[in-house]
Amino acid sequence: MARITASVYTSHVPAVGAALDLGKTAEPYWQPVFKGYEFSKQWLKDQKPDVIFLVYNDHANAFSLDIIPTFAIGTAPEFAVADEGWGPRPVPKVIGHPKLAGHIAQSVIQDDFDLTIVNKMDVDHGLTVPMSLMCGQPQAWPCPVIPFAVNVVQYPVPSGRRCYMLGKAIRKAIESYDEPLNVQIWGTGGMSHQLQGPRAGLINKEFDTAFLDRLIADPEGLSAMPHIDYVREAGSEGIELVMWLIARGAMSDVNGGKPPTVRHRFYHVPASNTAVGHLILENN
């Protein structure tokens, strides 16, 4: 049986990827950001996951206004790095896990969640920046990754509650896979930020801190928070945080097990326009 051993949560600021790619990580502005992930890089090396199920959002790179899937699972053997306007980032391509992804699609769709099956998809900073933060600059990513894209760009976006319930269905799917795989689930994006309009630059540390507290201790209650609260409190792009509830819903305690251990917690402003938040939870 495959098992979810841990969940990882992190922001995906594109300028963080650029800082890494251009050798600027030691600059005073960026140094504190990367320092917050030093523990995490060693932790990931020690954990040696077999597969990472990575929940992220595409920013109109693989998808466009032509077709807007709410939830899309990447079932391909590999995924190229998207060109977001400056050429693809110089990072490894992503190796998928078609067999496990196909199994999850089968289970989750039969569990009443409508997933779009994606057999060809370039992955943008929503996926590659979390990989870079957690892995540094390797020749190849340490394990296969199943990209799971959520629409948080074009309204209507899914509710926190639906994301949380989907996490439960994903856990059930993974635990019914007949191979002893060590699987991690990552929830990415957020925290507070707004990139547009009169409130551009918005950061809300109080909201972000409470979100982290509740994600750890009261995910069920947090999942009931309506969409408008994200936008009002965390800014128009703060809605990316609903993706964290998918990863949290897949943890054992939600499904009758013991509470997870908080292995690492980090929060930092400034990093581009976004409050960087990061959490590692281990199942017990």
Ligand code: DHB
């Ligand atoms: C920034 C943050 C994002 O989540 C994103 O998708 C693009 C830009 C930023 O902070 O600049």
Ligand code: FE
């Ligand atoms: Fe984003």
